[in-house]
Amino acid sequence: MATNELSAHNEQSLRDHLLSLLRGGNAHISFDDFVAGFPAERCGQKIEGLPYTAWQVLEHMRIAQWDILEFCRDANHVSPKWPEGYWPKPDELGNPELLKETVEKFRIDLNQMGDLVSDSSTDLFATIPHGTGQTILREALLVADHNAYHLGVLVAADRILKAKS
Numbered sequence: 674m675a676t677n678e679l680s681a682h683n684e685q686s687l688r689d690h691l692l693s694l695l696r697g698g699n700a701h702i703s704f705d706d707f708v709a710g711f712p713a714e715r716c717g718q719k720i721e722g723l724p725y726t727a728w729q730v731l732e733h734m735r736i737a738q739w740d741i742l743e744f745c746r747d748a749n750h751v752s753p754k755w756p757e758g759y760w761p762k763p764d765e766l767g768n769p770e771l772l773k774e775t776v777e778k779f780r781i782d783l784n785q786m787g788d789l790v791s792d793s794s795t796d797l798f799a800t801i802p803h804g805t806g807q808t809i810l811r812e813a814l815l816v817a818d819h820n821a822y823h824l825g826v827l828v829a830a831d832r833i834l835k836a837k838s
Contacts, residue, residue, distance in 0.1 A: 691790045694817040717767035728767020734823045735779040748803035
């Protein structure tokens, strides 16, 4: 294989691995698998010892993912204030309608992050011009890492809720 072919092959392999990581299901549950098995009527239920309901965690994931995506795409994007802008209000516990809306928006943004990663015109290694050293590669890994972390929290919350029923 010629050097240019190898380089193109390696770049495509990296993109494929990133997409797999973003979609989940390798070393952890995928977002879609979690949502499919989660009882929507329990999304706003408080769990003793945990500071957030399942919906609040999902909404946090959505907001953070959206913020990272918009940072990648829009030099004029202004991130929410940390930390309160990344979480719903404490008294907003969630309900099945909010859950449905959060899940739909999360999927749209996740797909758009995937589109950005899979687009061969996206230089994964180039510094984002309006950033402070970030790259699309770093931001995609950040999304995948953040989502995997919180999916683990949600799996534990789901198990506690199911054990109580």
